[in-house]
Each structure stands twice: as C-alpha cells, then as structure tokens.
Amino acid sequence: MKRFTRKSGTAGLLVVVAVVTGAILAGSATAKQSANIQVCVLLPDTKSSVRWQQFDAPDFAKALKKAKVTYSITNALNDPQKMVSQADSCLSRGAKVAIVTDIAQGTSIAIEKKFAKAGGQSIDYDRQVVGGIAKVYVTFDGKAVGAAQAKGVVNALKGKSKPVVAELWGGPTDQNAFWFKSGNDAVLNPLFKSGKLDKGPQQFVPLWLATNAQPIFEQMLLKTNNKIDGAIAANDNIAGAVIAALKAKKLKPIALSGQDATVQGVQNIISGWQSMTVYKYVPNEANAAAKAAVALLHHKKPPGINGFRKNGSKKEPTVALPVISITKANYTRLFKDKFLKKSDVCVGDFAQFCK
Numbered sequence: 001m002k003r004f005t006r007k008s009g010t011a012g013l014l015v016v017v018a019v020v021t022g023a024i025l026a027g028s029a030t031a032k033q034s035a036n037i038q039v040c041v042l043l044p045d046t047k048s049s050v051r052w053q054q055f056d057a058p059d060f061a062k063a064l065k066k067a068k069v070t071y072s073i074t075n076a077l078n079d080p081q082k083m084v085s086q087a088d089s090c091l092s093r094g095a096k097v098a099i100v101t102d103i104a105q106g107t108s109i110a111i112e113k114k115f116a117k118a119g120g121q122s123i124d125y126d127r128q129v130v131g132g133i134a135k136v137y138v139t140f141d142g143k144a145v146g147a148a149q150a151k152g153v154v155n156a157l158k159g160k161s162k163p164v165v166a167e168l169w170g171g172p173t174d175q176n177a178f179w180f181k182s183g184n185d186a187v188l189n190p191l192f193k194s195g196k197l198d199k200g201p202q203q204f205v206p207l208w209l210a211t212n213a214q215p216i217f218e219q220m221l222l223k224t225n226n227k228i229d230g231a232i233a234a235n236d237n238i239a240g241a242v243i244a245a246l247k248a249k250k251l252k253p254i255a256l257s258g259q260d261a262t263v264q265g266v267q268n269i270i271s272g273w274q275s276m277t278v279y280k281y282v283p284n285e286a287n288a289a290a291k292a293a294v295a296l297l298h299h300k301k302p303p304g305i306n307g308f309r310k311n312g313s314k315k316e317p318t319v320a321l322p323v324i325s326i327t328k329a330n331y332t333r334l335f336k337d338k339f340l341k342k343s344d345v346c347v348g349d350f351a352q353f354c355k
Contacts, residue, residue, distance in 0.1 A: 001054070002071050005272070007054055009207075014056045022191045028171055030232060033114060033154070035070070035093070036070065036093050036094040037070040037071055037072050037090060037093045037094060037095050038069045038070050038071065038094070038095060038096055038097065038293075038297055039064055039069050039070070039071040039072075039095060039096075039098075039099065039290075039293045039297070040071070040072050040086075040087065040090030040091075040095040040097065040098045040099065040319060041057075041060050041064075041071060041072065041073040041074070041099045041125075042074060042076065042083055042086055042087060042090075042098060042099065042100050042101060042103075042111070043056060043057060043073070043074065043075040043076065043101050043346050044076055044078065044083070044102070044103040044127075045076065045077060045078035045103070045206075046075060046077060046078075046099075047078055047207070047209060048078075048171070048207060048208040048209065048237070049208070049234075049235055049236075049237060049260050049262070049265075050260070050262050051260050051262070051282060052075060052101070053075060054108055055282040055283075055339075056101075056126075056282055056285075056286060057075065058075050059282050059283045059285075059286035059287075060073050060099075060286045060290065061073060062117065062283075062286075062288070063095055063262070063283070063286045063287045063289075063290035064290050064293075066290075067115050067290050067291070067293075067294050069290075069293070069294060069297065070340065071103060072086075072089070072090050072093070072095065074086040076103055078103070078207075079105040080103050080106075080107035080193075081107075082106075083103050083107060083111065084107060084110065084111060087111045087114060088114070091114060091115065091118050091120075094264075095120065096115075096116075096118075096119070096120040096121070096296075096297060097115075097121055097122070097296050097297055098112065098115045098120065098121075098122045098123070099118060099121065099122075099123045099125045099127045099130075099289050099293060100112060100122055100123065100125060100134065101126050101127050102124070102127035102128065102129045102130075102132075102174070102175070104173070105129065105130055105131060105173065107134050108129040108132055109129060109131050109133075110128060112132045112133050112134055113133065116133055121134075121135050121287055121296045122134040122135065123135065123136055123137075123138060123292050123293060123296070123302075124136070124137040124138070124139075124316070125138055125139070125172055125289050126138070126140070126176070126284075126285065127139075127175060127176050128175045128176070128311060128316070129311075130175050130304045130311060130312065131311070131312050132311070134316065135292075135296060135302065135317070136291075136292050136296075136302040136305065136316070136317045136318070136319065136320070137316045137317070137318045138285060138288045138289040138292055138293075138302075138318075138319045139285070139312075139318065139319070139320060139321070140266055140280045140285060140320065140321045140323050141253060141320040141321065141322060141323060142176055142179030142180050142182070142183065142320075143183040143186065144179060144180050144183060144322065145178060145179075145180050145182075145183055145259060145278050145280075145322050145323050146179070146180040146182060146184040146185070146187075147182020147183035147184070147186055147187050148183070148276070148278050148323060148324075149180070149183070149184060149232055149233075149234075149257035149258075149259065149276070149278060150183065150184045150187035150188050150232060150257070150353050151187055151325070152255075152257050152275050152276035152325055152327070153165060153232060153255045153256065153257050153275060154187065154188075154191065154197075154255075155229045155275075156230065156256075156275040156276075157197075157229060157230050157255045157256035158248075158352075160229055161355070162195065162197065162198050163198065163229035163230055163255075164197075164198045164199075164200040164224060164227055164228050164229050164230070165188065165192075165197050165198070165199065165200050165228075165229065165230040165231065165232070165255075166200035166201050166202065166217070166224075166228045166230070166231045166232070167184060167188075167200070167201075167202040167203075167205075167231065167232040168202075168205050168213055168216060168217060168219050168231060168232065168234060168238050168242065169181050169202070169203070169204045169205065169232070169234050170204065170205060170208050170234035170235065170238075171204065171205065171206055171207050171208045172204040172206065172210070177204060177208075177234065180234060180259075182254070184232050187233075200220065200224060200228050200231075200314060201219075201223055201224065201228075203216050203220075203222040205234065206239055208234065208235060208237060208238065209237070210237045210238060210240055210241040210244075211241075213233075213237070213238040213241035213242065213320075213351065214241035214242075214244055214245050217231070217241060217242050217245045218245045218248075221245065221249065221251075224231045226249065226251060226300060229254055229255060230254055230255030230275075231254060231255070231256050232257050233256055233257050233258055233259075234259060234275075234310070235258060235259040235260050236258040236259060236261075236262040236264055236265030236268075236274075236277055237260075237262075237264075238256040239256050239257065239259075239265060239274050239277075240265075240268065241266060242254075242256060243256070243268055243273045243274065246273075253272055253273045253274075255275050256268075256273070256274045256275050257274075257275060257276055257277070257278075258274055258276065258277035258278065259277060259278040259280070260275050260277065260278070260280065261278070261279040261280070261326055261334055261339065261340065262277070263344050263345055264284070265277040266326070266331050266334065266345050267350045268329055269326070269327065269331055270345075270350060270353035271329060271349075271353050271355060272328075272351060272353075275327065276322070276326060276327045277325075277326050278323050278325060279323065279324040279325070279326045279333075279334065279339070280321070280323050281321075281324075281337065281339065282339075284321055287305055288319050291303055291304065292304075292319065301324060302317070302319070304319040305317045305318065305319055306318070306319060307320055307338065308318055332355055342354065
C-alpha cells in the first residue's frame with residue numbers, strides 16, 4: 001500500500017493518507033483534524049477505477065494546497081450513505097464548496113442541496129449529477145473519449161472483412177457512460193450501416209465492475225459462437241475482464257479499447273491484449289476543479305468554461321478537457337508525464353515488452 005504523508009503548517013501534526021485502500025484521504029492546512037475547512041472533495045469508490053485513489057485524491061491534495069485553501073478529501077467506498085456522512089462532516093467544519101463525483105443520483109442531489117441550504121455551492125466532478133444544482137461541471141470531453149475508443153478499435157481491425165464488434169458500455173446509472181457511448185456511436189454506427197463492420201452484442205456494465213463485465217462478455221462469446229473480432233470496453237477494468245474471458249477460453253487477442261491509462265491497461269497494451277486506452281491527465285482535471293472551487297469561494301465565475309452540458313431542463317456550464325489515445329506506439333509518454341512509473345508497469349512477465 002502506498003502512503004502519502006503531509007505535515008500541518010502550525011503544529012507539525014502528521015496526517016497519514018491512505019491512497020490505495022482508500023478509506024479516507026484528508027488534508028488540512030490547520031493543526032487540528034476538526035478545524036474548519038473551505039473545500040470538501042467527495043470521491044465515489046475504489047472499484048469502478050483505480051484512478052480515484054491513485055490519481056484524483058493526491059492530485060486534489062496537491063492542487064488545493066497550492067491554492068492555499070483548507071480541504072477534506074474522502075472516498076465513499078461505493079456507499080452512498082457514507083458519502084452523505086462525509087458531506088455532513090464537511091458542513092459541520094464550515095465547508096462552503098463541495099466537489100462531488102456522482103455516486104447515486106438522489107444522494108448526490110441531496111448533498112448539493114445541503115450545501116446550498118448552508119450557503120455553499122457545488123461542483124460536479126467527472127460525473128454529472130443529473131438533476132443537481134452545481135454551478136459548474138468539470139470533466140474530460142466524454143464524446144471525444146468514446147470517439148477515441150471506437151477509432152482505436154477500428155484501426156486495430158484494418159484488413160479484416162466485416163469484423164464483428166461488440167460493445168460493453170459503462171454503468172447505466174452514470175451519465176458519463178451515455179456520453180462515452182455517444183462518441184462510440186458517432187464513429188461506429190455509420191460503419192455498421194454501411195456494412196464495413198458487423199454489429200455484435202451490446203450491453204451496459206452495472207457499476208463499471210469487472211466482476212459484472214466478465215460474465216457479460218462470456219455470454220456475448222456464447223451468443224456469437226466466439227465470433228467477436230473487436231470490442232469497445234468502456235474502461236481498463238472492463239477491458240481486463242474481456243481479456244480474462246478470452247484467456248479462459250484460450251482465444252486469441254481481439255481489437256479492444258480501454259480508458260484511464262491504468263497500469264493494468266498499459267500492461268495489456270504492451271503485451272498485445274489491448275489495442276488502446278484513453279489517457280485523461282487527471283492533474284489537469286483536479287487543477288481545473290480546484291480553480292473553480294477557489295473562484296466560487298470568492299464569489300467569482302469559475303474559469304475555463306468552454307461549453308454547456310444539458311442537465312434536465314437547464315444547461316450546466318462545463319469545463320471539458322481534451323483526451324489522448326495511448327497505444328503501443330506512444331505509451332512511454334505516460335512515464336515522461338510522470339503519470340505512471342515504468343517500474344510499476346515493466347515488471348515480471350511484462351518487462352520483456354517494454355521499450
């Protein structure tokens with residue numbers, strides 16, 4: 001387990017931050033844990049993606065410390081009621097801005113309303129809170145994510161005649177899953193219509209979990225008599241489940257997408273089992289959300305707004321950040337950006353594939 005430590009500015013109190021197991025990550029520029037804070041970061045879980053604890057939590061700590069605001073960063077461990085308790089704790093400590101990654105629609109809306117009632121404001125982070133009242137939505141461009149995934153699979157299928165492409169989208173209760181799907185559809189649907197690709201089975205993966213994705217893909221293989229040439233996997237977790245199903249049946253690799261540029265995803269890419277992953281440089285997202293929080297604390301308009309996303313009957317101001325496709329040709333960029341460590345990726349059986 002990796003641990004990050006931070007000393008408070010006045011009393012040298014050591015606050016231990018658990019990043020991998022993710023029970024709670026909290027930081028404060030004051031001496032006491034119970035002291036007042038300004039910004040409350042609420043992260044959803046540790047299972048849908050490793051990013052929340054490996055990247056978002058420490059990146060938020062760095063960004064908010066740099067902005068010289070006091071803060072709390074917690075992870076709800078996929079428990080909506082836990083997130084409510086964490087939000088209540090923030091409010092009891094005087095927090096005025098909540099940065100909310102949607103965990104469950106009703107829960108997230110209730111949290112945003114609690115902050116508004118207390119005179120505070122909210123930011124939707126990465127996942128839009130549909131029906132919420134946040135002042136801004138900070139995220140990566142979801143349609144660009146989906147388009148990159150589809151293009152990656154199509155490129156990996158060059159030379160094949162009418163290949164069958166299956167699709168495993170993200171969690172059906174997450175608006176991002178539909179946003180990513182819109183990018184998949186924009187690229188793939190015209191190719192399905194023209195007959196250049198054959199449409200295979202398609203399904204959402206509840207909660208984005210690999211444990212749900214593997215049996216879904218196994219059923220897809222059964223339905224097609226193992227005739228699947230490519231698959232859209234909404235993230236690296238789901239791609240890993242697809243690979244596990246293929247290996248269990250002793251089948252060869254297929255064209256396969258991913259997302260989040262995780263260690264596992266990159267290992268699957270360099271070993272030939274995954275075609276690409278979508279690289280979302282999380283520090284940019286955390287920094288953008290931190291800047292938005294600081295602006296709201298000072299009653300100013302959040303910077304960087306470059307569009308609007310429909311949210312119920314209204315349009316939500318949105319900061320949509322660009323994404324990058326990572327393949328075997330450019331994966332070392334992740335090391336140069338210090339997003340991943342080569343020593344974490346190029347280990348064991350994977351060392352032989354590294355440049």
